[in-house]
Amino acid sequence: MPSKPGDILFQLIKSLEKSEKRHFKLYITRSSGNEDLKVIKLFDALDKMPQYDEKALLKKLKDVTKPQLSNLKSHLYREILAGLRLLKSSESLDLQLNELFDTAHILYKKGLFYQSLRVIDKAKETAKLNQKFFFLPQLLSLEKRIEALNVTNSFVSRMDELAEESNEANTKLNMITRLSNLSLQMYGFFIANGHARNEAEEDKVKKFFRQNLPSGSAQQGGFYERLYYYQSYTWYAFIRQDFLLYYRYVQKWVDLFYEKPTMQRAETGHFIRGYHNLLNAHFDLRNYEKFTIDLHQFEDFSHTKRVQSNENFRVQSFVYIASAKINYFTITGQTAAGLREVPYIEDKLSEYALFLDRHRVMVINYKIAMLYFLSGDYSTSIDYLQKIINDSSDLRTDLQCYARLVHLLAHYELGNLELMDSLTRSVFRYMSKMKNLTVIEQEIFRFFRGSFHYSRNELKPEFAKFLHKVKHLEGNRFETRSFAYLDIISWLESKVEGKSMRTIIEEKFRQSKHSKNVVPVEVDH
DSSP, X not given: OOOSTTHHHHHHHHHOOHHHHHHHHHHHHHHHOOTTOHHHHHHHHHXXXXXXXXXXXXXXXXXXXXXXXXXXXXXXXXXXXXXXXXXXXXXXXXXXXXXXXXXXXXXXXXXXXXXHHHHHHHHHHHHHHTTOGGGHHHHHHHHHHHHHHSOOTTHHHHHHHHHHHXXXXXHHHHXXXXXXXXXXXXXXXXXXXXXXXXXXXXXXXXXXXXXXXXTTGGGOOSHHHHHHHHHHHHHHHHHXXXXXXXXXXXXXXXXHHHHSTTHHHHTHHHHHXXXXXXXXXXXXXXXXXXXXXXXXXXXXXXXXXXXXXXXXHHHHHHHHHHHHHHHHHHHHTOHHHHHHHHHHHHHHHHHTGGGOOHHHHHHHHHHHHHHHHHHTOHHHHHHHHHHHHTOOXXXXXXXXXXXXXXXXXXXXXXXXXXXXXXXXXXXXXXXXXXXXXXXXXXXXXXXXXXHTTSOHHHHHHHHHXXXXXXXXXXXXXXXXXXXHHOOHHHHHHHHHHTOOHHHHHHHHHHHSTTGGGOOOOOOOO
16 A cells, blocks of 8 residues: 555545546536646546656646645645545435534524524434434534523523433443444454464453443443444454354344344445454354355345445455455365456456555465465465565564465475475474464474474374374364464375365365355356
8 A cells, every 4th residue: 555645646546436537527627617727637647647656747747846746736635535525425424414514513603593403403313313423422512502602491491401412422422432442452452463372362352351341331222332342242252262252243243234224334344344254253163054145145235336336345345255255265175266266356456456455465365375275286375475474564473473384384295395494493483483382383393393304104194193183182272273274184184194185175065064055156257
């Protein structure tokens, strides 16, 4: 994502759709009455640029000096936003409520108090009907100012009503704020640290969660209180690797939007995120049948006008559906179908590069790497893993660790034995430094250190011993993270049984009691 200040206007223009560009041209020419405005020339020049280049821009705008360019860009930025506000006001409830408040405030300033109060009443009714309670304080504040200046026969009773209304709004907003803070903090912990790695980390998370979960939050009936309550528990369970609890609360999260269908439009982003986490829960628990059912429902929603007309929702849906599809092809062993999806995903990642954060791209790259690893294309898997290993950000240290571990396994599969000793020590040091070593990882490193001394014939029984040790750890909750990132059991079974890892996973899927009811996931491209 662009970080230079000069790229901000360029990014905004590149985010515009054809209809938005057309509307802006009409808006700016109508308001100025001059088709040869410098801002239009600047807009056209930036629109045609594949990348932002200020020197090339100044060459195209011969009548604009470098000092003028900065002011011109700021002016164009404001004008584009003003045009978008006009275009999008009918689609956004937040914009409509802000417009009502602005209208009420203008009427108040003109001394037209009764007209202003009528607009405030309409705004309050709309806000309450659509659960937009965070708009109420500013509306109530303006209403109190008007009532204080315009004393009527009902002044005393109205003041009491307004005081009570304000207190109710503040109480409700306080609960919503505290729960949304907790949800955000739990999610932030996961992005920074990943899953809890031991009892000490889990105790720390438990303590923080208990201390910050508001009293009485479980009994709240409002949409936002319930949404943030479910989200808080979703992240809390996911961090602790309690996948059943994770599944239970993310299902409540999605169900809430079907219970309150009007909120699917009002909070589309949260609805999309809920489906993403629900599909992750199905993946973690290998709920094959439910996975495909909910994936098809999510895809149907992603094709609605609400999603397709919004760049942010369209990008979000693409990332989450692509991730879910790779997960599906990975847990069912259908690598050929999964690899056919990769070129389309790569094209979309390039198309949406301006709008994707590093974390999302990192996760997609890891999943693609695992798909290639599973297919037996270890060289390409290494190429994708290197993208993560070479990332300099501090995001997802757990993903950084497992990228290195799978990188180690890929070199082992390629027979690059001359690299194994130094690579094993390097990955071990990194994971130790990041405090990311569970019992399973320690067993992996122990095996590789010893494997150099065995002949090919001696390795098979050693793999069997290793598999026996690892299987005993399946019930340990702090080890489940390792199985989620890397199906080490299937890899070891492939070595013991002399089959490909893909075949082992596909056989497990076929043997699942629900596999016959699974609706196939199609490759669109």
